[in-house]
Amino acid sequence: MPSDPHRTYEIRCPVYGFITLSDWEREIISQPAFQRLRRIRQLAWSDYVYPGAMHTRFEHSLGVMHMATQLYRSVQERSKEILRSELGYNNDGLRRHEVLVRLAALFHDIGHGPFSHAAEELFPAIDDADPAARFKHETYSAEIVRQYFADVIANHPANTNCEFKADDIANMLEGKPEAGKALFWRDLIDGQMDADRMDYLLRDSLHAGVDYGRYDWRRVAQTIAVTPPTGGSGPRLGVSAGGWHSAEGLILARYFMFTQVYFHKTRVVFDHHLQHALAEMLPDGHFPKPTPGELNEYLRWDDWRVLGELSAGAGGEHGQRLATRNHYREVAETPDVPTADDLEKLASWRTALGDLLMAEIPAEKSWYKIGSADIPVISEDDPPQISPLSKYSSVVRGIEAVHQIRLYVREEDRTEARRRLYALGE
Amino acid sequence: MIMPASDKLLQRLSLIANLVGKAPTGFGRTALMKCLYFLQIVRGVPLGYHFGLYTYGPFDSDVLSDLSLAERLGLVESKLSQFTGGYRYELHRGKVPDHMFAGAHSFIDCYEADINWVIHAFAGRSARDLETASTLISIDRSVAERGNRLTLGELAKKVHEVKPHLATPLIEQEVRSLSEQDLLKAIN
Numbered sequence: 001m002p003s004d005p006h007r008t009y010e011i012r013c014p015v016y017g018f019i020t021l022s023d024w025e026r027e028i029i030s031q032p033a034f035q036r037l038r039r040i041r042q043l044a045w046s047d048y049v050y051p052g053a054m055h056t057r058f059e060h061s062l063g064v065m066h067m068a069t070q071l072y073r074s075v076q077e078r079s080k081e082i083l084r085s086e087l088g089y090n091n092d093g094l095r096r097h098e099v100l101v102r103l104a105a106l107f108h109d110i111g112h113g114p115f116s117h118a119a120e121e122l123f124p125a126i127d128d129a130d131p132a133a134r135f136k137h138e139t140y141s142a143e144i145v146r147q148y149f150a151d152v153i154a155n156h157p158a159n160t161n162c163e164f165k166a167d168d169i170a171n172m173l174e175g176k177p178e179a180g181k182a183l184f185w186r187d188l189i190d191g192q193m194d195a196d197r198m199d200y201l202l203r204d205s206l207h208a209g210v211d212y213g214r215y216d217w218r219r220v221a222q223t224i225a226v227t228p229p230t231g232g233s234g235p236r237l238g239v240s241a242g243g244w245h246s247a248e249g250l251i252l253a254r255y256f257m258f259t260q261v262y263f264h265k266t267r268v269v270f271d272h273h274l275q276h277a278l279a280e281m282l283p284d285g286h287f288p289k290p291t292p293g294e295l296n297e298y299l300r301w302d303d304w305r306v307l308g309e310l311s312a313g314a315g316g317e318h319g320q321r322l323a324t325r326n327h328y329r330e331v332a333e334t335p336d337v338p339t340a341d342d343l344e345k346l347a348s349w350r351t352a353l354g355d356l357l358m359a360e361i362p363a364e365k366s367w368y369k370i371g372s373a374d375i376p377v378i379s380e381d382d383p384p385q386i387s388p389l390s391k392y393s394s395v396v397r398g399i400e401a402v403h404q405i406r407l408y409v410r411e412e413d414r415t416e417a418r419r420r421l422y423a424l425g426e
Numbered sequence: 427m428i429m430p431a432s433d434k435l436l437q438r439l440s441l442i443a444n445l446v447g448k449a450p451t452g453f454g455r456t457a458l459m460k461c462l463y464f465l466q467i468v469r470g471v472p473l474g475y476h477f478g479l480y481t482y483g484p485f486d487s488d489v490l491s492d493l494s495l496a497e498r499l500g501l502v503e504s505k506l507s508q509f510t511g512g513y514r515y516e517l518h519r520g521k522v523p524d525h526m527f528a529g530a531h532s533f534i535d536c537y538e539a540d541i542n543w544v545i546h547a548f549a550g551r552s553a554r555d556l557e558t559a560s561t562l563i564s565i566d567r568s569v570a571e572r573g574n575r576l577t578l579g580e581l582a583k584k585v586h587e588v589k590p591h592l593a594t595p596l597i598e599q600e601v602r603s604l605s606e607q608d609l610l611k612a613i614n
Contacts, residue, residue: 175478230512232554401494
């Protein structure tokens with residue numbers, strides 16, 4: 001007997017309690033390409049530092065869908081008039097785009113490689129002429145949606161009213177113009193206050209066993225709203241003045257999670273070892289491209305496969321280091337925000353360490369880097385005044401992008417490395 | 427002074443300082459974002475940004491991250507300026523010379539004509555105009571990539587779908603202006 005296309009299901013979630021899924025979404029997550037996310041850990045080898053951090057992209061993807069829905073519904077309720085007058089929404093359009101936002105959130109990480117962001121350094125170049133410009137996981141996500149989910153998206157009975165195609169979700173994920181008006185909601189998937197980071201801060205914090213990523217997410221969700229157009233710029237997402245402390249909490253949570261977890265000195269060096277081990281395992285040292293001919297092979301790469309290869313002795317020296325937890329050791333680091341003098345000092349460290357220097361890891365290469373937080377805050381005046389969060393919050397004003405750089409050597413060289421740095425007066 | 431991490435980052439920082447130094451008064455974050463977009467997409471300057479399209483035009487958070495570092499290193503200074511209803515950031519050159527990184531020197535020289543072009547064509551325009559023009563270019567390139575062609579009116583309609591808050595005559599005027607400058611590829 002066919003299932004009821006309008007039935008809903010609930011899945012337990014350690015962050016929110018329960019997440020509600022439609023029959024359509026349930027069918028989507030049952031597809032093999034989605035189930036693969038169960039075999040990709042959210043924080044790569046972070047469990048070598050925080051043993052509880054074993055959660056997966058599957059769990060996070062469901063969480064992002066849930067969070068995006070809370071944000072969307074709040075915006076819709078608080079800003080209905082602007083959505084109508086500036087963006088031309090009616091009730092049907094808003095209902096339709098809620099479905100789209102949920103699907104985009106659900107799919108946003110479908111393109112991740114093994115061990116999540118740690119693998120992205122090995123994504124192939126988009127163009128051979130510019131090797132530094134590599135594909136991003138968002139491109140893989142969009143292509144996987146187009147190639148592996150076209151049928152389940154287009155032909156589910158619940159899609160009768162929406163008439164979505166795989167391209168509608170893929171275009172939104174990639175930020176393609178064909179997404180049209182729906183691009184307004186892209187900030188909920190990839191923006192300063194997006195459901196992705198709002199979920200991963202809470203979830204990563206919970207599983208790592210730290211409290212740094214906690215903030216009052218319900219208050220953020222309750223106060224998120226659309227800014228009226230100002231100075232010629234169109235409407236965008238912001239937070240009403242009553243919620244600026246919760247937005248401040250979100251920014252602080254990002255800062256603390258970055259410094260304490262994501263850019264933890266030992267955690268990041270395991271990313272380095274993984275990248276080098278993977279480079280030995282992969283044909284030509286990089287992942288297949290997100291093209292129809294190569295995507296199938298790409299999807300065969302997940303954590304299980306890499307762990308199997310490592311267990312069988314693949315991955316060279318770095319594979320061995322991962323298998324035995326014999327990582328490089330940090331011997332020097334710049335401050336979070338280095339000055340010109342600090343960078344001069346770094347240069348002298350490099351010279352002194354010479355061939356002992358095995359790895360140099362800059363914060364700016366981290367996926368979770370801290371950028372310029374600039375959340376618009378909408379005052380309660382009539383007409384409202386829009387100001388940046390940093391105008392309200394001296395704490396946010398004081399947070400600068402972290403550009404720390406760490407230097408690593410082999411464990412057996414640590415004493416000699418320290419001797420050389422000490423001789424410099426460090 | 428030495429490079430922070432990569433040649434690419436160095437080049438970007440020097441370019442940001444160079445653009446801010448050459449731009450007219452009032453050059454802000456939106457103008458910087460869109461000028462970098464035009465340089466990469468229209469002129470092919472290899473900056474390595476990944477711009478995605480939003481209602482407010484092409485955007486990559488890495489630009490703001492680079493700007494933050496440029497401010498920290500004294501290449502650029504940023505000042506918040508409020509006006510009735512909203513706010514903007516005005517960027518000014520810092521005291522540190524823009525050719526501070528040896529590796530970036532030749533990069534700036536190599537693309538000097540492109541830098542001058544973007545300053546002349548776009549740096550003095552309003553945030554609204556730049557959002558419109560960059561959205562237009564983004565849609566034009568997306569259509570051209572798929573081998574399709576459009577009329578000016580069809581292109582304006584597509585921009586209006588992404589930016590419904592903008593009046594159609596305003597978009598049409600920008601389409602004509604970019605077409606006259608021969609910056610569109612998908613137009614019949």
